[in-house]
Amino acid sequence: GETFGKFINSDIRSQSISPLLNNVDCIFHLAAISALPVCQSNPGEAISINVGGTANILELARQAGVRRFVFASTSAIYENNTNFPCKEDDPVAPSLINSMSKLNGEALCKSFGDLYGMEIAITRYYNVYGPNQDIKRKSPPFVGYVIRELLAGRSPLLHSNGKQKRDYVYIDDVNQLNILCMNHPKAVGEIFNVASGQAYSVNQVYKIIASLLNSPVQPTFRESTLFWDKYTTLFKGKFPLDGERISKEVDKFTLGSTLKTKSLLGWMTNVTIEKGLANTIESANRA
Numbered sequence: 001g002e003t004f005g006k007f008i009n010s011d012i013r014s015q016s017i018s019p020l021l022n023n024v025d026c027i028f029h030l031a032a033i034s035a036l037p038v039c040q041s042n043p044g045e046a047i048s049i050n051v052g053g054t055a056n057i058l059e060l061a062r063q064a065g066v067r068r069f070v071f072a073s074t075s076a077i078y079e080n081n082t083n084f085p086c087k088e089d090d091p092v093a094p095s096l097i098n099s100m101s102k103l104n105g106e107a108l109c110k111s112f113g114d115l116y117g118m119e120i121a122i123t124r125y126y127n128v129y130g131p132n133q134d135i136k137r138k139s140p141p142f143v144g145y146v147i148r149e150l151l152a153g154r155s156p157l158l159h160s161n162g163k164q165k166r167d168y169v170y171i172d173d174v175n176q177l178n179i180l181c182m183n184h185p186k187a188v189g190e191i192f193n194v195a196s197g198q199a200y201s202v203n204q205v206y207k208i209i210a211s212l213l214n215s216p217v218q219p220t221f222r223e224s225t226l227f228w229d230k231y232t233t234l235f236k237g238k239f240p241l242d243g244e245r246i247s248k249e250v251d252k253f254t255l256g257s258t259l260k261t262k263s264l265l266g267w268m269t270n271v272t273i274e275k276g277l278a279n280t281i282e283s284a285n286r287a
Contacts, residue, residue: 025068026182027061028072037139068188072123086254125194129170129171130171131171133280146219155218166200169269176270177267
């Protein structure tokens with residue numbers, strides 16, 4: 001069939017990737033440690049990869065003369081914001097390691113854009129879901145995890161009461177925005193929310209998945225303070241992570257403004273949550 005490119009398993013902190021950037025027109029920089037508790041329990045490594053790795057890729061891209069650079073950031077940057085929907089120019093002051101590392105990555109992108117005139121666009125991803133997501137990891141994404149457990153006939157272990165609402169975005173919509181960021185003249189030097197502008201609760205999403213799978217299985221809810229309990233080092237020593245902070249993360253509300261992507265790029269999400277979940281389930285059934 002068609003060849004979509006070549007996979008090279010390498011480290012974004014390494015100089016050895018520099019030959020790969022010869023004659024490259026655009027880089028989508030998506031490589032990072034993204035799971036919040038993984039970053040939190042290994043801050044040195046998270047900063048090294050998410051910040052150091054980004055600095056390395058930017059510098060190699062500059063030397064290779066890459067035309068455009070699109071950096072995948074995160075909506076977790078808004079974790080302490082309280083005005084919704086969050087807008088790209090709202091002040092942000094994240095405190096978790098993952099979101100802080102991504103904010104540092106954004107600062108590096110801005111610096112390379114300002115100093116060298118490189119064409120850079122930044123995308124802040126909300127809850128992206130869709131086929132082929134990594135659902136085997138220790139803290140899998142919510143949608144994939146629920147589908148995996150229901151297909152196996154197990155009750156998914158969820159936290160808090162399921163009323164917490166998030167902004168979900170389907171992968172095909174994300175890819176369309178990325179293509180615009182690669183080519184659109186108005187994307188240069190900008191930050192964009194990758195958001196649907198609609199928030200759905202855990203319970204709403206669960207209900208849609210269960211009905212699409214005809215599953216009678218109910219979720220099992222437990223204390224939100226236990227959300228990161230597999231990451232035991234966070235709770236050791238004289239200064240353990242406060243359970244309240246974890247509850248805040250579990251119960252946080254997310255909603256992104258879509259005004260900027262609409263007005264500058266003409267982009268908004270097309271795929272409804274029902275359609276997106278149906279596609280994701282269909283793909284999981286084939287897997």
